[in-house]
Amino acid sequence: MRTLPLRVIDAAFLSPTLRRVRMTHAHAQSLPSITPGSHLVLSLPTRGGIRRNAYSITQREENGAFYEIIVRHAPTSRGGSAFVHNELVVGTELTASSPSNFLALESTARKILMIGGGVGVTPLLSLALAHKTSRKALEFHQFCTLPEKPAFESLLAPLGAGHYHVHTSRQALDLASVFSRQPLGTYLYTCGPIGMMEHVRETALAMGWPEGRIHQESFGSGGGKAFTAYLARSGISVAVEEDQTLLDALESANIAVSCLCRGGACGMCRTAVLEGEPDHRDHFLSTAEKASSQWIMPCVSRARDTSLTLDL
Numbered sequence: 001m002r003t004l005p006l007r008v009i010d011a012a013f014l015s016p017t018l019r020r021v022r023m024t025h026a027h028a029q030s031l032p033s034i035t036p037g038s039h040l041v042l043s044l045p046t047r048g049g050i051r052r053n054a055y056s057i058t059q060r061e062e063n064g065a066f067y068e069i070i071v072r073h074a075p076t077s078r079g080g081s082a083f084v085h086n087e088l089v090v091g092t093e094l095t096a097s098s099p100s101n102f103l104a105l106e107s108t109a110r111k112i113l114m115i116g117g118g119v120g121v122t123p124l125l126s127l128a129l130a131h132k133t134s135r136k137a138l139e140f141h142q143f144c145t146l147p148e149k150p151a152f153e154s155l156l157a158p159l160g161a162g163h164y165h166v167h168t169s170r171q172a173l174d175l176a177s178v179f180s181r182q183p184l185g186t187y188l189y190t191c192g193p194i195g196m197m198e199h200v201r202e203t204a205l206a207m208g209w210p211e212g213r214i215h216q217e218s219f220g221s222g223g224g225k226a227f228t229a230y231l232a233r234s235g236i237s238v239a240v241e242e243d244q245t246l247l248d249a250l251e252s253a254n255i256a257v258s259c260l261c262r263g264g265a266c267g268m269c270r271t272a273v274l275e276g277e278p279d280h281r282d283h284f285l286s287t288a289e290k291a292s293s294q295w296i297m298p299c300v301s302r303a304r305d306t307s308l309t310l311d312l
Helices: 080-086 118-133 146-159 175-180 194-206 246-252 287-292
Strands: 003-015 018-025 039-046 049-056 067-072 093-097 111-117 137-143 164-167 186-191 214-217 227-231 236-240 271-275 307-310
Touching (some): 003 146, 049 067, 049 246, 067 118, 118 146, 137 146, 186 194, 236 246
Parallel strands (some): 186 214
Antiparallel strands (some): 003 018, 018 067, 039 093, 227 236
16 A cells, blocks of 8 residues: 655644644655545554554545644544643654545535534535535534534535534434434535434435435444454454454454454455354445354454454
């Protein structure tokens, strides 16, 4: 996979928990062009070793001068967001993957409805700004904590008054009412905590929304109970902690697994399961593939029990 050398040129706190970072090409070259919804995977030199985290590109300067990302400091961070918030400074050089995109805008959409939770705003933000230029209808609902509300209102302000709504509690928005008033041809985009996204998706499906008009983007599994991954071909076992993804644990054990999105969307890390039942949290495998328990996406999915045996 091609890598991209980057240098931090600006870093600012939008709130105590949100930090905006702008990066340019480390060798003064123009950065690759991107489409709205693109992300890159940064290799972060944390004290616990290299952490590879995916971040949505919220902005690209038109002349390719910089990429912008927004990182939320996770309380249970194993080093990635903690490094960005506490150690990253202007001048820091990082390596990234070339940008990829698995959340493109539907050009035929009559209207776009977006529902974000927390830092899940980041992939939706670039899509919303691009959609606005097409002069088509847009409705954006964002959930966040009360202290973060001013920061999110500022981020969404370019969409224009009336097009966005920031909520500080789940009860502040009646999803059924929102879905029922949408015109035909509306597409739904959602990104945020797994529980929130599944609630949004299940509510929409129950109200008759076609599955093909519901798009989700995930930033990870959200953690779970610890388990052990037994690697049949390598002959070793790998402990996966409660706040660690299976992919992170495999990489820490120097087991090479192809990956691209780290969010359960691209299918690159699909791995065969020989024993055990996966807890599927991806958006790539079909319903039948998930029911078969023959595959797992280690970037986001886990074990339902205490162990899994993988064909690695």
